[in-house]
Amino acid sequence: MNAVACDIRWVDVCAVADIPELGARRVARPAGLPVALFRTRGDRVYALLDRCPHKGGPLSQGIVTAEHVACPLHNWAIALADGRAREPDVGCTPAFRCRVEAGRVLLDADELATLGLDLAAPAAAPCRHR
């Protein structure tokens, strides 16, 4: 990843302090589902597609622990670092490159524009309103 680091166009998304500790924020995108930013106790920041691999729950609304976020719908534990569901559950949500520099959170512009666009939000009834 270091080799291509210079090619990455980083986008400044917010300050680390804009994300609550052991909490999350959503980043809206021009297309596709939002990206969820997570901040741990040690001010590490992770970015995942805001969609649980199980039934599409918004991970940004979950309880954040040291290494996982618990999906608010069915309590699957999703690893912050790589988006994988904790065993024995199976599934993975796309993870986004994320950097913290001088207290600012940076995301990869290309990934923001392209990653996970094929994944849709889950739907709820009644369908006549959609």
Add this chain to the structure above:
Amino acid sequence: MKGDRLPAGRQRLVVVGNGMAGMRTVEELLRLAPELYEITVFGAEPHPNYNRILLSSVLAGEQSLDEIVLNPRAWYAQHGIRLHAGTAVTRIDRVRRVVAAADGTAASYDRLLLATGSLPFILPVPGNDLANVICYRDIADTQAMIDAAAKYRHAVVIGGGLLGLEAANGLAKRGMQVTVVHLMPWLMERQLDEAAGRLLQKSLEQRGIRFEIGVQTEALIAGPQRRVAAVRFKDGREIPAELVVMAVGIRPNTGLAEACGLHCQRGVVVNDTMQTVTDPRVYAVGECAAHRGVAYGLVAPLFEQAKVCATHLAQFGIGRYTGSQVSTKLKVTGIELFSAGQFMGGEGAEEIVLSDPVGGVYKKLVLKDDRLVGAVLYGDTADGSWYFKLLRQGRPVADIRDKLMFGERSLGDAGHQGVSRAAAMAEAEEVCGCNGVTKGAICRAIKSKGLFTLEDVRRHTKASASCGSCTGLVEQLLLATVGGDYSAAPKTKAMCGCTDHGHQAVRDAIRANRWLTIDEVFRGMDWRTPNGCSSCRPAVNYYLISTWPKQAQDDPQSRFINERSHANIQKDGTYSVVPRIWGGETSAAELRRIADVVDKYKIPTVKITGGQRIDMLGVRKEDLPAVWKDLGMPSGHAYAKALRTVKTCVGSEWCRFGTQDSTQMGKDLERALWRMYAPHKVKLAVSGCPRNCAESGIKDVGVIGVDSGWEIYVGGNGGIKTEVAQFLCKVKTPEEVLEYCGAFLQLYRLEGWYLERTCHYLARVGLDHVKQKIVDDAAGRRALWEQLQFALDGEPDPWFEFDKARVDLRQFAPLTPAVDAAAAAAAARAVGQEQGA
């Protein structure tokens, strides 16, 4: 490798004994501290760790040897464990800290774990060394029995205990003519009373097994090639026997420990940390260990010991083993038998007996001081795990005594009927309705993955992991699939995987140490995870704010999303909003505002709730603050573990039958109690007459107006398991209704465990306890009511007082970084083309 030196830093753990207790300890240790030790394991048998309990299934031809392996060799390799299988240790040098085996293999240790198990007891009779005289302990014995069954006709099993009967059943299934010789007056006399023992004998006789009861063996008679040919009894009779299985008992295997000077007395003597009392570097677990004078021979206690031992090996220094209650189940297919506790009664004990010898059902419950202390079940063991639970909890049973014999189902369970259907269910039938898990899927997972505990089953299958109403059923399946030994969960259930402490211990420590923050609790109680998990953080947060109101600060990030965003999350990530409608009575102005909000925010669904309110579903998170503002109504807390609604009927104001003004009473209760967080949601109802139109009988607190005053009921539930509320007391005035209801709810707030509804809380502490605190103790009741008023005084409405309620407004608006829109569109198009191609 004698005297080899390992790199400094990593300590060396040597385990003597490659069985269930030893390896369970290693598994627990690896989970806690995977890198701490270089681990070496010695096992006398040439096999990896297998499930000894299932040997009887192997003998009966129901499972193969491969199927009962718990840790295959690859597991040892994967965890860097050096395994010496088939290498019996012969010497321990505690001064130089080396163990040595007969073949010269040796290993040095910093910590030593003895898990040498037990040895079968050999009858001191002539001929006990003949060929084809064996014990029943390990794979080699089992294989010898299987081989013998193929060649010979007559088998004699000496000993009519658990093991002997399982051996007899297995051999009979393999076609042998089996006679069981038992010295005592009835079978399994250590687990069964005489009546149950006789029933058991009868049904085994129907399977073709013969019995010699009260008969003593004098000698085993040799035939050709010094093979056994017959058994002679003290009364002179002889019966033919080409195979003799001795199953007359076991004794702890302590030879090695004694030889190296460890104190042994009916086992290697250990303390509550599973360390030997002689040498703190040496631990002992399992059947070889004697804890408080008891050496356990069942697997559940061994696992509890393993867990405690592992925390000490991992240098956490927490966890004490204080002994186990055990239960027994015979693993003979088609025979239902369960026994636990002091089933023989004794001084001061009372017995409740149900006996149907023709139908083959016998049940005996033994009570002492209003508590269940023992149970024997024969023919119908469906309620075994329930009785065992009551026995372990030691809960008073006066209130359910008349129904006790008829099982958990008799206690007004109109819901899932959790406990007693397991055996009768078909493989394809659904056990867990929440996650769609069938009986077959659960049983397969238990067998193929070697699951032992409810927690294991939840993790691997999701069964019982959501609403929990099928927990009893899953416990039954565990019991039926892997034998009754497993039914015994630890006495105190850990709060979650982050700690070994139970809810009560955490509550008590918070009060005793005056802890005010989650971090203090995690540090003070040696939490295993730095920031807890999604189940312990909300619980600890609740315990802090309920124990220290106005002092401990709420942590929104430790609350479930609904209590952070003050609305209910829906399956598509939108929210539902339920404003408070006091006592279910509304007005044209309120309804008009609700209608306007529905139009303005294009809310797709509007629904009347069961709690006499209006639910707006499908609100976008971004719109929540504006929706609240436009509604101009207080939060209904429909999203919180808190006071939900007070349902009322119209009462004496309008109703021709009404005796009291139930609507006003409901409104007063709701105004006094709203914003009250609790261990779980709390629902109230007030009816104006005994017709009870507000359904007070299935509410946490139900009030029913009668001509002379108000009746108060507590602990009802209309959810997963319908539970009828219990009568608490009758009072005269509305002021008393407020005081009694408030005091009861404050007691529940202080004593209830997180996510425990009032009905479960009542089942745990007993109605008598509550009556004593609320009805009998007037000063205590007033104090509780005042405490609650103090806690609720000035509590904010989270829909309007954001700062005070610590509502983080940033959550409602997403971040919108300035992305180069043109570049983004181009990139997206490129991806689209790729996918199209």
